[in-house]
Amino acid sequence: MKTGKLSPKPIIIVSKCLTFAACRYNGLMINSETVEVLKKHVDFIPVCPEVEIGLGIPRQPIRITKEKDTVRLVQPSAGLDVTKIMHDFSRKYLDGIKESDGFLLKSRSPSCGVKDVKFYAGPEQNVPLGKAQGFFGKAVLERFPEAAIEDEARLENFSIREHFFTKLFTLADLRRVAASGQMKELVSFHSRNKYLLMAYSQAKLKVLGNIVANQENKDFPGIVSEYKAEFSSALSHAPKHTSHINALMHTLGYFSEKISSGEKQYFLDSLQDYRNGKLPLSVPQSLIRSWIVRFNEAYLKDQTFFRPYPQELTEIADSGKGRKY
């Protein structure tokens, strides 16, 4: 199924130790099936903040400490405080990024982690006080609030992965639209994403429709940047089952007079199984897709809702941990 004009590959900044270099504190690299499969479909820009600030490979581990209100990044064994140098590196590196659609960062790292990073009461304390963001990960979240940002370990879960890929590939397409400078491209983008947005947020679908209508006759750069902020916010959380079902029921409306009552019932049963967590979303979506082809339904044919990212990425094995469709 086509998804509009050819989009550029998404650009992702990635933690270098995720298959790109053996740069972890222990001199090892992390293998990741997701990153390997993604390599064909995205442009990765690997970075290792700890190596960039001059810590060698291998190196003694660093950690986050919080004493009173002061948060530091330290290397206890060397008595080193790398808080400022890591802050400075993060700011300079992120300021230098011209284009990016997302970030894929190593989980639980005191530098790269975006959540679930242990912090301690002091350099020598062994019991963690709680969980925080890593220094570089935090800077990414603050500097690129509209990007698709995820922690590599969470991508083992199918629904988190599906949401991350969806946001990543639609943002890359939106980057192409912004570069085109043409309002008609934005109108077409909005139209192609109608059912995807309906599944994510009906309220945002309306807000975005108003932006595209451009009643105040604003210039294109202003419109597209307003649109991107709202679009990214619409895709800030994975959609609920019920919203997906709502979008699917709307698309069923295109065929309800054309299919048999048996076919319709089969679809409704599969929707019920999806609601109960017995089937993945792709099953009822595939049924609608088959009718799009059979009845040559032009408008639905280009809807990203049915395939927001390359098919190969749907075939990555799931860890089964916390799986929910």
Ligand code: SF4
């Ligand atoms: S988690 Fe980040 S800082 Fe640590 S080795 Fe990987 S890329 Fe380097």
